[in-house]
Amino acid sequence: MENTLGLEIIEVVEQAAIASARWMGKGDKNTADHVAVEAMRERMNKIYMRGRIVIGEGERDDAPMLYIGEEVGICTREDAHTVCNPDELVEIDIAVDPCEGTNLVAYGQPGSMAVLAIAEKGGLFAAPDFYMKKLAAPPQAAGHVDINKSATENLKILSECLNRSIEELVVVVMKRDRHNELIKEIREAGARVRLISDGDVSAAISCAFAGTNIHALMGIGAAPEGVISAAAMRCLGGHFQGQLIYDPAVVKTGLIGESKESNLERLKSMNINDPDKVYNSDELASGQTVLFAASGITPGTLMEGVRFFHGGARTQSLVISSQSRTARFVDTIHMWDEPKYIQLR
Numbered sequence: 001m002e003n004t005l006g007l008e009i010i011e012v013v014e015q016a017a018i019a020s021a022r023w024m025g026k027g028d029k030n031t032a033d034h035v036a037v038e039a040m041r042e043r044m045n046k047i048y049m050r051g052r053i054v055i056g057e058g059e060r061d062d063a064p065m066l067y068i069g070e071e072v073g074i075c076t077r078e079d080a081h082t083v084c085n086p087d088e089l090v091e092i093d094i095a096v097d098p099c100e101g102t103n104l105v106a107y108g109q110p111g112s113m114a115v116l117a118i119a120e121k122g123g124l125f126a127a128p129d130f131y132m133k134k135l136a137a138p139p140q141a142a143g144h145v146d147i148n149k150s151a152t153e154n155l156k157i158l159s160e161c162l163n164r165s166i167e168e169l170v171v172v173v174m175k176r177d178r179h180n181e182l183i184k185e186i187r188e189a190g191a192r193v194r195l196i197s198d199g200d201v202s203a204a205i206s207c208a209f210a211g212t213n214i215h216a217l218m219g220i221g222a223a224p225e226g227v228i229s230a231a232a233m234r235c236l237g238g239h240f241q242g243q244l245i246y247d248p249a250v251v252k253t254g255l256i257g258e259s260k261e262s263n264l265e266r267l268k269s270m271n272i273n274d275p276d277k278v279y280n281s282d283e284l285a286s287g288q289t290v291l292f293a294a295s296g297i298t299p300g301t302l303m304e305g306v307r308f309f310h311g312g313a314r315t316q317s318l319v320i321s322s323q324s325r326t327a328r329f330v331d332t333i334h335m336w337d338e339p340k341y342i343q344l345r
């Protein structure tokens with residue numbers, strides 16, 4: 001599955017990032033999101049695959065494209081039978097977030113990316129658009145930290161696993177009222193907190209890379225982003241756990257309904273019978289082959305954002321594969337006009 005797909009998905013996220021980056025700083029998050037969706041879908045539909053969106057523009061965005069259940073790939077073309085035999089094409093499941101951090105793009109803030117994860121059919125948890133409590137940590141701490149433990153306990157474990165003092169640890173937390181107690185606890189334990197307004201995928205994955213100065217992600221974000229983060233963390237050997245949040249007393253606004261009972265019913269209708277289950281990364285991304293690709297829209301901890309120049313643009317992307325056990329940073333110059341010169345730095 002991996003060989004050519006790995007190369008093609010780089011272009012999928014690059015095209016989405018370029019489209020969205022044109023709307024960077026324009027204060028219009030819906031358009032920044034919409035153009036990324038369109039660009040991602042257009043490039044995806046050129047790939048020789050039978051893809052199915054399992055995480056996409058779902059309940060949250062009420063969008064007509066890249067919706068959950070949508071078929072993508074070359075077979076969606078009207079004349080598909082003239083170019084391929086669907087029976088010979090691999091069936092894959094795809095989780096997409098064409099513009100992860102729409103607010104970040106709209107207001108020119110760091111940390112947004114176009115991102116997707118792929119596995120063979122059935123290899124990704126089709127997470128509902130609920131909240132998810134998340135814990136991400138570097139590979140050295142994988143299986144040692146635990147989402148059921150307190151932040152204080154996990155920071156002690158992290159400090160031992162990483163052989164550094166708690167004061168030397170940085171924890172990313174989304175700046176939300178629901179995290180006020182958590183932030184207080186982390187600070188009292190001695191660690192430092194980096195607050196982000198949006199974009200917890202970037203924060204989660206950054207934990208797996210030494211040198212980012214991010215040692216953990218704690219708190220509650222969205223569940224679809226949890227699955228996408230888990231796909232990368234599974235390939236990288238990092239720690240990722242997620243637990244769905246369905247109680248409106250825990251998160252008062254946003255993705256879930258106001259009644260705990262109806263939220264539980266909604267989960268049940270999606271065949272989630274143990275709503276309190278803690279999922280590990282290899283349960284959220286259980287496929288034998290898992291691929292992850294992201295391209296920076298605005299600059300972030302891991303990747304540069306899109307940089308336009310006269311007649312082209314430069315992107316930086318990250319492609320991670322469980323099969324080849326590689327994490328590739330791909331620096332691409334896109335030339336729309338005849339280039340006069342290519343600037344190296």
Ligand SMILES: O=C(COP(=O)(O)O)[C@@H](O)[C@H](O)[C@H](O)[C@H](O)COP(=O)(O)O
Nearest residue numbers: 099100101102198199200221222225254
């Ligand atoms: O920041 C985020 C928004 O994602 P997007 O809608 O694709 O731009 C995500 O990284 C978060 O995981 C999440 O969506 C967020 O925490 C949930 O929203 P909120 O109710 O504002 O906390």
Ligand SMILES: [Mn+2]
Nearest residue numbers: 097100101225
């Ligand atoms: Mn997102």
Ligand SMILES: [Mn+2]
Nearest residue numbers: 097099100101
């Ligand atoms: Mn998004």
